[in-house]
Amino acid sequence: MNPNPRLRWKYAVAFAVVSTVAVEAVTVAVRFGAGHSAADFIATAPPLLMRIHHMFWCIPLLAVLPAVWQFQKTSGALLGISIGLVVSDLLHHFVVLPLTVDNTGWHWP
Structure with missing residues (x-):
């Protein structure tokens, strides 16, 4: 294990920036590239997991975080x-x- 206490946070910041840009780019491409709104998508009755705002996908990742906290790179990522x-x-x-x-386009099912 690397004794550098800042390593985890360097990884966290780097992965936060990259994942923010990547996820937002995909979201914008799907939303505006396909010409659909969230209301149109919900009207197709997709599975529940596809209707959840992508911020809620961080919950399983955060649930795993304590188990890998000792690994600075993995926990930072x-x-x-x-x-x-x-x-x-x-x-x-x-x-x-x-x-x-x-x-805001904040549509609740």
Whole structure:
């Protein structure tokens, strides 16, 4: 194990930035590339797991985090991906959508 206490946080920040950009890019491409809204998608009755905002996918990652905390790189990566999922969802709903469609697009099933 690496004794550097900052290693985990370096990994967390790096993975947070990369996962935020990647997830938001995919979200924007799917949303605007296909020309569909969230309401259109929900109307197709997709499985529940596909209706969940992607920020909630960080919950299983965070649940595993205590088990791998001793491994700085792995725990930093999981923490960073979790942060990236949350930031991407919030960025999408409170910055991207208001600028592009003039509402937050926060649709609950």
